Amino acid sequence: MREQVFILENFKSFEPKHIFECGQCFRWNVKEDGSYTGIFGNNILNVKKDGNKIIFKGICEENIIKTCTEYFNLDTNYEKIKDELSKIDDYLKTSISYGNGIRILKQDLWETIISFIISANNNIPRIKGIIERISKKYGNEIKWNEESFYTFPTVEELSKASVQDLRELGLGFRDKRVYETTQMILNKEIDLDKIKNSNDIEYIKEELQKLPGVGGKVADCIMLFSLNKFEVFPIDVWVRRVMNELYIKNEDETKVDKKEIAKLAQEKYSNLAGLAQQYLFYWKREGA
DNA sequence: ACCCAGGGTCGTC
């Protein structure tokens, strides 16, 4: 595969740091020049913002423009979305100005399922390390500019890992969950194509939660970061914290019922709840 | 050295 380049000029709502560090993805790493390099599918890409230009460079299986347009949701109008969300209240307005260049990626369903099973009661640096080790052991090597990258393993490739193998890669108690989920998908007990082709949120969430290690929050993340269901609202410790601070004001945030937060999010943010969640998450986590 | 918390889920009461 040869290297391709794609340059966007004067494109609004695109900031690599915001996109890659808002917690939706785990395989993008910053370089010294502020650009990010990552691997998705069999594509390796470097994304650099230079003045009014966004430069995509790398090796893609297909046309780089098509690949980037899909992966970065370039056809989605974030200006319009941000305008709409900014009107809701000043908290959201502030969080949006903080993470103004966030875009939700369209990531591979299978990879996103496994990644977020690993995310349970875990921290981002460790999650990234685990996924990298899984890819190095069970994925395939692709070289670009003398550097080696490893694809995330396919279902078949990862199915060769035993529970013990996974434990040795540092998954901890998530080893069994990843193993069983992989087997269920391999055996077509859960049909990922059927999920991809469905528009029924309730059906999708129900199906995803049949997988070991996938509860409500992980299912929401999968739906948001892979299937781009912008109306779902994943509630993790950070979002619980910020929602309590801003609106609920309970003295003990751990006592706040998730249902109360979900209801509030639905009322306030409605069909853009997932995006609101992402701006709030990034704002809170980056130390606002 | 010790303790705590991290993009939660699961089994048990």
Added chain:
DNA sequence: GACGACCCTGGG
């Protein structure tokens, strides 16, 4: 429906 356990690692 609440409650504690759970692998492991970086940071206080």
